[in-house]
Amino acid sequence: MEAVAVDSTHHLLATIWFLIIGLFLVIYVVLDGFDLGVGVLSLFVGDEPRRAAMMSSLGSIWDANETWLVVIGGTLFGAFPLVYGTVLHGLYIPIIVMLLGFMLRGVSFEFHELSANKPIWSFTFGLGSLIAAVAQGFALGGLLNGVEVIGGRFVGGAMDWLSPFSVFVAIGVTAGYAMLGSTYLIMKSRGMMQDACFERGHLLALAMMVAAAAVTVWTPMQYPEIYTRWFSTPNVYYFALLPIAAFGSFVMLLRALKKRYEVAPFVWTTMIFLFSFIGLAATWFPYIIPGAVTIDQAAAPSNTLVFMLVGIGMLIPVMITYNIYQYVVFRGKVDPDHEHTY
Amino acid sequence: MDLLHNPEFLSRAQFGFIALFHILWPPLTIGLALILFGLEAAWVKTKNVFYYHQARFWTKIFLINFGVGVISGLPMEFSFGTNWGPFSIASGDFFGNILGFETAMAFMLEAGFLGIMLFGWKRVSAGMHLFATGMVAFGSTLSAFWIMVANSWMQTPAGVEYNNGKFVITDYFDAIFNPDLAHGFGHMFMACIEISLVVVAGVSAYYLIQRRHREFFLPSFKWAVIALVAVAPLQILIGDSAGGALAQTQPAKLAAIEALWDTNKPGTGAPWAILADPNQAEQKNNWEISIPYVTSLIVTHSPTGTVQGLTEFKREDQPPVWAPFYGFRVMVAAGVFIAFMAVITLWMLWRRKSQMLADSVSGNKWLLRGWLWTIPAAYIAIEAGWLVREIGRQPWIVYGMMRTSEGVSRVPVPVLQWSLLSYMVFYTAIGIAALVFMRGVLRKGPVFEAPPHQPARHRDIESKPAIEGSH
Numbered sequence: 001m002e003a004v005a006v007d008s009t010h011h012l013l014a015t016i017w018f019l020i021i022g023l024f025l026v027i028y029v030v031l032d033g034f035d036l037g038v039g040v041l042s043l044f045v046g047d048e049p050r051r052a053a054m055m056s057s058l059g060s061i062w063d064a065n066e067t068w069l070v071v072i073g074g075t076l077f078g079a080f081p082l083v084y085g086t087v088l089h090g091l092y093i094p095i096i097v098m099l100l101g102f103m104l105r106g107v108s109f110e111f112h113e114l115s116a117n118k119p120i121w122s123f124t125f126g127l128g129s130l131i132a133a134v135a136q137g138f139a140l141g142g143l144l145n146g147v148e149v150i151g152g153r154f155v156g157g158a159m160d161w162l163s164p165f166s167v168f169v170a171i172g173v174t175a176g177y178a179m180l181g182s183t184y185l186i187m188k189s190r191g192m193m194q195d196a197c198f199e200r201g202h203l204l205a206l207a208m209m210v211a212a213a214a215v216t217v218w219t220p221m222q223y224p225e226i227y228t229r230w231f232s233t234p235n236v237y238y239f240a241l242l243p244i245a246a247f248g249s250f251v252m253l254l255r256a257l258k259k260r261y262e263v264a265p266f267v268w269t270t271m272i273f274l275f276s277f278i279g280l281a282a283t284w285f286p287y288i289i290p291g292a293v294t295i296d297q298a299a300a301p302s303n304t305l306v307f308m309l310v311g312i313g314m315l316i317p318v319m320i321t322y323n324i325y326q327y328v329v330f331r332g333k334v335d336p337d338h339e340h341t342y
Numbered sequence: 343m344d345l346l347h348n349p350e351f352l353s354r355a356q357f358g359f360i361a362l363f364h365i366l367w368p369p370l371t372i373g374l375a376l377i378l379f380g381l382e383a384a385w386v387k388t389k390n391v392f393y394y395h396q397a398r399f400w401t402k403i404f405l406i407n408f409g410v411g412v413i414s415g416l417p418m419e420f421s422f423g424t425n426w427g428p429f430s431i432a433s434g435d436f437f438g439n440i441l442g443f444e445t446a447m448a449f450m451l452e453a454g455f456l457g458i459m460l461f462g463w464k465r466v467s468a469g470m471h472l473f474a475t476g477m478v479a480f481g482s483t484l485s486a487f488w489i490m491v492a493n494s495w496m497q498t499p500a501g502v503e504y505n506n507g508k509f510v511i512t513d514y515f516d517a518i519f520n521p522d523l524a525h526g527f528g529h530m531f532m533a534c535i536e537i538s539l540v541v542v543a544g545v546s547a548y549y550l551i552q553r554r555h556r557e558f559f560l561p562s563f564k565w566a567v568i569a570l571v572a573v574a575p576l577q578i579l580i581g582d583s584a585g586g587a588l589a590q591t592q593p594a595k596l597a598a599i600e601a602l603w604d605t606n607k608p609g610t611g612a613p614w615a616i617l618a619d620p621n622q623a624e625q626k627n628n629w630e631i632s633i634p635y636v637t638s639l640i641v642t643h644s645p646t647g648t649v650q651g652l653t654e655f656k657r658e659d660q661p662p663v664w665a666p667f668y669g670f671r672v673m674v675a676a677g678v679f680i681a682f683m684a685v686i687t688l689w690m691l692w693r694r695k696s697q698m699l700a701d702s703v704s705g706n707k708w709l710l711r712g713w714l715w716t717i718p719a720a721y722i723a724i725e726a727g728w729l730v731r732e733i734g735r736q737p738w739i740v741y742g743m744m745r746t747s748e749g750v751s752r753v754p755v756p757v758l759q760w761s762l763l764s765y766m767v768f769y770t771a772i773g774i775a776a777l778v779f780m781r782g783v784l785r786k787g788p789v790f791e792a793p794p795h796q797p798a799r800h801r802d803i804e805s806k807p808a809i810e811g812s813h
Contacts, residue, residue, distance in 0.1 A: 058421025060457030074445030081434020
């Protein structure tokens with residue numbers, strides 16, 4: 001891996017792919033975040049009609065949302081094979097658990113529709129969503145904690161992903177997803193269901209912010225080089241913008257919840273995710289496996305990156321367009337208290 | 343060595359199990375999507391509500407099948423990273439690139455229009471709905487194409503050099519259009535069409551036996567059978583051509599399929615074993631029932647053409663023989679059975695018209711029961727075919743270049759045992775549940791509701807901003 005010469009074209013291409021996959025990741029986290037979040041929240045809803053309404057608010061779009069993860073997998077495999085072959089190995093247990101969670105919730109959508117015993121399948125939907133969300137949190141925590149790669153091989157242990165830090169990240173991710181789910185439901189529902197989402201919003205927002213703050217404080221303490229990077233001038237001025245922007249979004253989110261705006265809470269929650277993600281990416285760039293492997297080391301050679309750019313890059317606007325179209329087709333609200341509206 | 347403590351075996355077993363389960367679902371999705379597109383296009387064109395009801399009925403079977411296919415496919419993609427890390431790192435420049443194409447070009451297209459196809463009947467015009475169905479059909483076929491590019495490259499790698507544990511691409515065109523692609527994709531795509539027609543014919547036969555909705559299912563039965571008269575023999579021809587190509591591209595696999603240990607001497611012909619008891623340890627068949635000259639004839643089209651035997655290859659370069667040998671025979675038997683059923687039913691439709699009318703067709707008990715058996719036969723053929731293809735490639739993960747043992751991640755044994763067991767439990771439960779719900783759909787039968795609107799009259803559609811509920 002050290003044999004990869006640093007050349008500027010390759011570095012540029014690797015950076016472009018880092019940004020593209022970053023874009024996919026943001027889209028995925030927001031879309032599947034609310035998707036999984038709705039599932040997590042459904043576990044705390046007592047009656048079947050409400051859970052069914054929550055599921056039907058996702059029925060037409062969950063597959064496309066989850067497909068962004070498949071796209072991330074495929075593009076990561078092609079553009080950064082070294083990351084694909086080591087990080088997934090290092091995070092073996094959380095990844096498999098996540099996949100099992102996805103399976104459980106995926107079949108639940110269909111079987112719920114067909115089954116006479118609906119409570120079973122709405123429960124497995126919620127459980128699968130929770131499992132997948134928590135597993136993603138542990139995977140992120142494990143990655144930030146460091147995946148040990150030497151000579152292009154994962155050399156760490158099977159349980160490296162588990163630490164007090166990753167527990168914290170998992171809670172934060174799950175709370176964040178629940179927050180996205182809650183604010184999505186505010187847009188998609190009315191009546192009592194919507195009221196409940198406004199009410200629990202504050203608590204979830206707080207949990208999410210505490211976790212984000214913990215990651216922000218913990219990272220420079222764990223990695224001295226990050227400390228230097230963040231707090232040297234003039235970097236500190238730029239890096240300071242991100243937590244300020246995130247905190248500003250948090251304040252706006254609380255305000256929007258209080259004023260019972262319907263769309264704004266989702267937008268501000270998305271902003272918090274966006275600033276956190278940019279923060280992580282800017283902190284670690286050009287590392288793609290924190291502290292271990294840079295994008296130049298991990299990236300496929302230039303010809304592959306160009307070929308992929310030709311094949312996939314131009315499709316990105318098309319992909320986004322037809323995904324938006326699907327949301328437009330299925331716009332509108334669900335309301336379990338007024339049967340006729342859905 | 344105890345296999346359940348062998349990390350390479352566990353990773354292979356896991357991938358094999360996931361793959362064998364997964365491949366039960368997408369072929370029907372791919373073929374049925376094309377059939378649904380045809381039915382819907384017929385509705386839009388003729389405005390005959392019969393086609394609409396047909397499309398709606400088969401969509402229900404499509405839905406169950408699609409969901410299980412998607413969720414069982416997700417772990418396959420991730421398996422390359424989790425269990426086959428060194429392979430992923432070595433081959434990512436090409437193999438990962440192709441999977442990237444598959445996800446972004448094809449899989450996303452399918453997912454992006456699936457919601458509209460399944461739940462959008464009341465929300466978009468008939469023309470737009472037809473377009474969505476078309477995109478799902480196109481996406482799923484394109485997806486199969488890219489997946490077969492990736493898989494056929496593992497069978498007959500081209501356009502790359504293997505240097506220092508890394509496949510370096512020298513020619514993209516050669517790598518994509520590698521020698522096996524035409525056969526591999528052709529055979530798989532035709533299998534998708536064939537299995538879908540078999541399911542349509544078999545399910546229709548089920549209703550005809552039960553004397554339910556005969557006016558509805560006789561036409562679907564007839565058209566599926568007529569299509570199969572062309573498709574089933576064509577599939578056998580493509581398969582035969584694929585087998586012949588192995589002599590050049592993967593001779594060890596061919597020898598394993600035929601349990602042929604020794605190369606035939608000049609002037610003699612290689613026999614074709616109908617049945618045999620291959621003994622890999624002693625490099626011979628304990629016994630065999632064979633027809634002389636036939637293997638030479640099939641492979642080289644000459645009764646004395648030379649066919650390489652397994653002993654030409656070092657012991658460590660030989661694939662296991664038992665599974666390719668019997669898998670191949672099972673696949674061929676199933677394929678011939680389906681072709682036979684199609685031809686005999688066509689003969690009935692042609693010469694015994696009075697027995698094949700809506701009020702008389704149910705009298706042909708044995709014929710219709712035979713069609714029920716074609717459904718498991720088609721699934722068995724696909725499973726057996728993939729076993730032949732993948733076990734026959736061993737001991738290589740990339741044929742002739744990288745060994746399977748070099749491609750596997752060093753995951754601790756207990757972790758592998760846990761994940762293998764988890765997949766087995768989950769998939770078994772999901773498979774059983776899917777079959778139970780499929781039975782429910784069949785028992786309920788078609789629903790003859792009026793279409794939400796006449797085709798192609800967009801201005802009349804009420805735009806109703808509400809979500810379809812689960813009824």
